[in-house]
Amino acid sequence: xxxxxxxxxxxxxxxxxxxxxxxxxxxxxxxxxxxxxxxxxxxxxxxxxxxxxxxxxxxxxxxxxxxxxxxxxxxxxxxxxxxxxxxxxxxxxxxxxxxxxxxxxxxxxxxxxxxxxxxxxxxxxxxxxxxxxxxxxxxxxxxxxxxxxxxxxxxxxxxxxxxxxxxxxxxxxxxxxxxxxxxxxxxxxxxxxxxxxxxxxxxxxxxxxxxxxxxxxxxxxxxxxxxxxxxxxxxxxxxxx
Numbered sequence: 001x002x003x004x005x006x007x008x009x010x011x012x013x014x015x016x017x018x019x020x021x022x023x024x025x026x027x028x029x030x031x032x033x034x035x036x037x038x039x040x041x042x043x044x045x046x047x048x049x050x051x052x053x054x055x056x057x058x059x060x061x062x063x064x065x066x067x068x069x070x071x072x073x074x075x076x077x078x079x080x081x082x083x084x085x086x087x088x089x090x091x092x093x094x095x096x097x098x099x100x101x102x103x104x105x106x107x108x109x110x111x112x113x114x115x116x117x118x119x120x121x122x123x124x125x126x127x128x129x130x131x132x133x134x135x136x137x138x139x140x141x142x143x144x145x146x147x148x149x150x151x152x153x154x155x156x157x158x159x160x161x162x163x164x165x166x167x168x169x170x171x172x173x174x175x176x177x178x179x180x181x182x183x184x185x186x187x188x189x190x191x192x193x194x195x196x197x198x199x200x201x202x203x204x205x206x207x208x209x210x211x212x213x214x215x216x217x218x219x220x221x222x223x224x225x226x227x228x229x230x231x232x233x234x235x236x237x238x239x240x241x
Contacts, residue, residue, distance in 0.1 A: 031157035045203035071165035076176035077102035182211035
């Protein structure tokens, strides 16, 4: 008969003491160390009423802490269109770079992203309309093309490493996460298991999009913590092959 390991509380950790090894992350050839941070409902969805606001205040505190360890924080344009995005870190002199991936460069110019106190980079394509590019630049962001029709994610990550980014934190959305996973560019997953059940049939899942990994992908748990209200915070390594 198979034996199962017993999981349970064996101690506690201060939230701000977690994951500090990411200040000196493992090296990779031509790119930063990449971690994805998501919160997922109890029925396996990462959006609720079209947005990613699912977790509790503790989940948001953990998100802010992860941002404090990152050289850059990246999201896709779809996430920017529904959520404010300004990954500022209180008390940090050099703010993490804020990166938005958008093939069209058609972005909501009133989003908090354009007021982020750090570097703001929009990674787009050569096919983006010149007037959209001009509008984003006028709003205060740097715009660079990585690819003709689709954003070349390996090229973008190389550029981020060249700019000194050692740890890149991805915060959505599921399509961008799916592309990164399919290309073998995700090293770690920080997943909050919320207690919320939504039963929304069209809510989004963790990894979406047309691309699929070439081989098997598995997660290897590094740590698991739980808040008093039952929300769980899991850190896992991604293993390919």
